[in-house]
Amino acid sequence: MIEQASILLSLAALGWIVALALTRPAVRRSRGGAIALAMATLYVATLVDDPSPLAALLFLIAITLAALLPRRRFDDAVAWGLRLAWLGATAPILPLRDLTRVGQARLRRNVPGVRVAAVVAALVMPVAGAALFLALFASANPLIERAFAGIALPDATTVVWRVVLAVAVLLPVWATLRPNPRVTAWDGRIAGVALPQTGVGTLILSLATFNVIFAGQNALDIAFLWSGAALPDGVTMAEYAHRGAYALIVTALLAGVFVLATLRPGSAGAASPVVRRLVTAWIVQNLLLVASSGLRTLDYVDAYGMTVLRLAALVWMALVATGLALILWRLLRGRSAAWLINANAFAAAVVLTACAIVDLGATAAAWNVRVALARGRAGPPLDLCYLERMGSSALVPLATLERHAHGAGLRDRLGYLRWQAQSRVAADQASWTGWTFRNARRLATVEAMVGPRAPRLRGPGQRRDCNGRLTGGPQR
Structure with a gap:
């Protein structure tokens, strides 16, 4: 809409x-x-x-x-x-x-x-009388009847x-x-129930336990994810990278909530040097955890390609890492809760503004095409169906692929997909309600690359799948 x-x-x-x-x-x-x-x-x-x-x-x-x-x-x-x-x-x-x-x-x-009731009472008689006389004249005069019928x-x-x-x-x-x-x-200000204070001994025991558990997870990531060592039999790198990315982000978020809830500035725990050191070590481990989640996602992208969801996940991970760093800075520098809230809100506003300006779909499509042209069959498989579903966002990347395609069959499929997207964008641009500057630039770029005319395709009029392959039978 x-x-x-x-x-x-x-x-x-x-x-x-x-x-x-x-x-x-x-x-x-x-x-x-x-x-x-x-x-x-x-x-x-x-x-x-x-x-x-x-x-x-x-x-x-x-x-x-x-x-x-x-x-x-x-x-x-x-x-x-x-x-x-x-x-x-x-x-x-x-x-x-x-x-x-x-x-x-x-x-x-x-x-x-002006009283509304008085106005209504004054208008009842002239309006009702006029309607009655006009109805009588319309029944008696065909010219007036036709005039009313034409309204x-x-x-x-x-x-x-x-x-x-x-x-x-x-x-x-x-x-x-x-x-x-x-x-x-x-x-x-909202009236509420104050959170109970946690004892220093409980905090030290909890933070020491958490640090040991997180150290084990980070050690495994360093051993297999960062160093590139071979995984045990039955576990692939794609599975190892994909399964842990989002769960580790949830873990980091829970850690941030724990620190905010139990270590408020001015509390006994925040004043304890031992607690502060343990919290610092734990947040640093959480930052390493977020970095490992980002690396897992990048490894998965390297194996299966970029999507808008994976790109958004990487942006979200960077925002979570920023929030953890701000929590640590607040604890070490004694900043207020308002400072932490405003700093996180500012970071979120910057990210959302960037996402509103940048087309994430076009960014993901351009990344996939660039990798496909640079690495060929050694890179991740190129999902043409995904590019077809992206519509105008994939128009320029499809034209780029078409220009660099070597085989006649691949060039035919890419030409079909590109022309379908180009035709839809041109139809939207022809209407003033659907015209946009970004699509105007895209059309101009594509026309400069491959021209404004339809490509010569195999089997004109026959149905094709989302990959651009001929499936037989006439198009509906």
């Missing part, structure tokens, strides 16, 4: 930014508001280039922060997340609140207002959906132009 209305969506988002900047000068004067507004503009540029749900979500967060930051400085990422959720939950009632305030202001100033009323379902869409768009815009003051007045 978002991809099919890129221009309209981008223009609406840009208009939203302009309206917020013009109607609320405090946003421009506030440093935080100006930065958030600049980030919202960056996400609009991303929507113009290639719209995606992630870019739209980041734009909503940025422009909402721009509307609220002039009223309260950024203190805690979790508190601000709850404030944004509060503003979103109360957005439907904000217009009613403002209308009520307008009515109350009129009453205080004795300004005469095409809009479909009721279409009208309802357009009204719902208009309301869904106007509510968040109204919430940023007229934000609820209670949202920023809240200090972000």
Whole structure:
């Protein structure tokens, strides 16, 4: 849906930014508001280039922060997340609140207002009478009857959906132009039950045990994964790499939660030198564990190729390693919980922004094609079905493969797959609702490489599978 209305969506988002900047000068004067507004503009540029749900979500967060930051400085990422959720939950009632305030202001100033009941009562007779007389004239005069018959009323379902869409768009815009003051007045504190303190002796025993167990796992990874030693019979490197990648990340996350829950700054455990050394050693081992998970994934990619999920997993592992390093830094330097939360939120925002700008599908496809051209049969098998499912993201990589294909059969299959993707992209580009800058660049690149015309294919009109192979029988 978002991809099919890129221009309209981008223009609406840009208009939203302009309206917020013009109607609320405090946003421009506030440093935080100006930065958030600049980030919202960056996400609009991303929507113009290639719209995606992630870019739209980041734009909503940025422009909402721009509307609220002039009223309260950024203190805690979790508190601000709850404030944004509060503003979103109360957005439907904000217009009613403002209308009520307008009515109350009129009453205080004795300004005469328009009563809806009086207007309805005044219109009943003229409207009903006019409808009656027009119906009589239509039955008596064929010219009037034909005129009424030629009037095409809009479909009721279409009208309802357009009204719902208009309301869904106007509510968040109204919430940023007229934000609820209670949202920023809240200090972000939530009453809760304090976590029990863990004794220093228990912490030392637990951390020593954890370090020994983690040392065993890391020793096995160093022996077989990092050094490249031969695995025992019946265990392949692909199996060893694939099975442990995600489980080890869960292990590292649990370790981070344990440290956060039991070693808060100012606690007895955090003040103990022995505990601090054991925690430092344990977090370092967790970082090695995350690095081993990344290496396992890279080994699996080396054997079976890159996918969007595997690329996203590598990005996630880097983010987990950053979080562990920040936990260690907080413990050693005595940083506050707010500092740790904001640092992790900033790292996550940077990663999500990069993922919104970069096409992960195109990155994975380009990696597979580059490896296939460099290593040939010695590299991982090239999954043409996967490239076919990626659509426009694989258009340029398919054209690159087609240009470098040696065999006539392979060139025929790649030409078919490339032309199918190129035709779909060209059809989307022909519609103003589906046109994007990124696909325009892709089409221009492919046309410069292989031309705008369809390739000469074997068995024209016959069905093919996702690999581009002829399967026999005419295409449906």
